[in-house]
Amino acid sequence: MLGMTSADLILMADRIHTMASGPLPTALAVARGRITALGDRADARAWRGPHTEVLDLGAATITPGLVDGHVHPVMGIGSTRGVDLSSVRTLAELMVILKSARGTGWLEGWGLDPNVFEGAAITFAPLVEAVGPDVPVFLLMFDAHSALVSPRALEVAGITGPRSFGSGGGVVCDGEGRPSGQLLELEAVELVRAMLPRDAFADRCARLRDLMARMAADGLTAANAMDFEEDSLDLFRALEADGELPIRWRCAPFVMPGAALPEVVEKQALRGRRWRVEGAKFMIDGTVDGGTAWLDEPDTHGESTACFWPDPAEYATAAGHLAGHGVPIVTHAIGDAGVRYVLDTYATLPRMRVPHRIEHLETMPCELIGRFAELDVTASMQPTHCTHYTRADHSDNWSRRLGKVRADRAFRARDLRDHGARLALGSDWPIAPYDPRAILAAARLRRPAGSPSTSPVLPEQALTARMALEGYTMQAAAAAGLTDAGRIAPGCRADLSVFGLDPLTADPDEFAESPVPLTVVAGTVAHRA
Known part of the structure; x- marks a missing residue:
């Protein structure tokens, strides 16, 4: 035991997955936020001091603390307002919900x-049928890159005809130039979102803390925030002034075309006890569903042919500038052309302690797979993007737009791992739910957890149970450049997740419903069932 210091906390359980080879311990000790000893239940008696908290969790399983690779906390608390439409599957259901929610x-x-x-x-016709033409309606699509709004909302925002933006988005119009209600990409969406009533700062603080508490209750100990905009700094500081955050955060400010790069560099110095700014988040394209991805060949609608940056070279220049100042680069890349361009850009950047990374990676040809390990680039993927929004028979909107060839080379998590890539897993909340238990299951099943009758999407891309858990632990730590996280060993951070079932041996559908009796962050209990 390090320094023979009495433990602050002793945990015992039938299984402790250290993520190293060898026999599994059944007890561990924690002092001053670090793991200090491993052993069996009998060893624990020697670790106790007069103030040690001792918890025997029985048949539970302890793992290194789970880390979500991609979350939008501040954006999410603002965009998950109103009616949750994520379970809506038909226009009839949509209209019933809108009618009942009308106020x-x-x-x-x-x-x-x-x-x-x-x-x-996709038009505002069902909105008008449900609530009439005079109600201002703003519905954010699941990808958060597009929205559907009513005629009254368009009127309030002063939108009367087509508009286009350098990002490839715009106001969708019919053949006569009249807005249809669909807004593509952030600049167009913001035209109407700017008209919405604002939440009070105190309410936003309460929502953000509640989000973190719920994430901890599902077994998460840390997350990568892919935004640090609006009032993020004030929110994190206010919450930490009231006590410890339930989970740790690494935040990457968003970099849009024309952004002030010196300000992004300055933000890297911002940090608190359990949060810090580290990285810069770019987008090279939009989404397949919205026709704003960057593909080698157009989609079946003749869309998704352009980079999010009007001049892709400006992206490369901006990424090079920030990397030259020690800032790790994070890039959203959906389409094959976008992924290729980002990899080509990363090949020119200096390698760093915190590796550069690419988010989402929805469709890629074989020649790109091996470049991730070659260039030391982290692949960051969200298994439920595949299992929630695509179908095995390619009858979904995403697959129809891509066509069979590109839909067949989609969400290639197993190929990346088999070719030596570092693969971090996550949720992209609020795009998909953040519960890591269901995501770990989806990574193995290639279908939604709890839906055994649903056919798996490209089942050959399924991860093993060990690979999936590594994506939330060891691989997540390596993606953050951390050598003292992602595993359970003396000297490592005491970030620990505890589950009623074993994620390596339990049936994936059953594990998705596993109890979470305890979550520990920095040696202190962040959640106790």
Whole structure:
């Protein structure tokens, strides 16, 4: 035991997955936020001091603390307002929900899947049928890159015809130049979102702390925030002034075309006890569903042919500038052309303690797979993007837009691992739920947890149970450049997740429902069932 210091906390359980080879311990000790000893239950008696808390968790399983690779906490608490539409599957369901939610003022909703329209044009017609033409409606689509709004919302925002932006997004119009209600990409969405009523700062603080507490209750000990905009700094400081955050955060400020790069560099110095700014988040393209991805060949609608940056070279220059100042680069890349361009850019950048990374990676040809290990680039993927929004028979909107060839080379998690890539897993909340138990299951099943009758999507890309757990632990730590995290060993951070079932041996569907009796962050209990 390090320094023979009495433990602050002793945990005992039938299984402790250290993520190293050898016999599994059944007890561990923690002091001053670090793991100090491993052994069996009998050894624990020697670690106790007068103030040690001792918890025997019985048949539970302890793992290194789970880390979500991709979350939007501050954006998410603002965009998950109003009606949750993520479970809506038909236009009839949508209209029933909107009718029941109608009140005075704005009607807001989020999480709407374009598959609800079953291949038909996405327009405000069902909104008008449900609530009439005079209600301002703002519905954020599931990808958060597009929105559907009512005629009254367009009027309030002063939108009367087509508009386009350098990012490839815009106001979608019919053949006569009249807005259809669909807004593509952030600049267009913001035209209407700017008209919505604002939440009070105290309410935002409460929502953010509640989010963190719920994440801890699902077994998460840390997350990568892919935004640090708006009032993020004030929120994190206010919450930490009231006590410890339930989970740790690494935050990457968003970098749009024309951004002030010196300000991004300055933000890297911002940190608190359990949060810090480390990295810069770029986007090289949009989404397949919205027709704003960057593909080698157009999609079946003749869309998804352009980079998010009007001049891709400006992205490369900005990434090079920030990397030259020691800032790790994070890039959203969905389409094959986008992934290729980012990899080519990363090949010119200096390698760093915290590796550069690419997010999402939805469709890639074989020649790109091996470059991740070659260039030491982290692949960051979200298994439920595949299992929640695509179908094995390619009848979903995403697959129809890509066509069979590109849909067949989608979400290639296993190929990346088999070729030596570092693979970090996560949720992309609020795009998909953050519960890591269901995501670990989906990574293995290639279908939603709890849906055994659903056919798996490209099952050959399934991860093993060990690979999936590594994606939330060891691989997540390596992606952050951390040598004292992602495993359970003396000297490592005492970030620990405890489950009622064993993630390496339990049936994936059953593990998705596993109890979470305890979550420990920095040696202190962040969640106790």
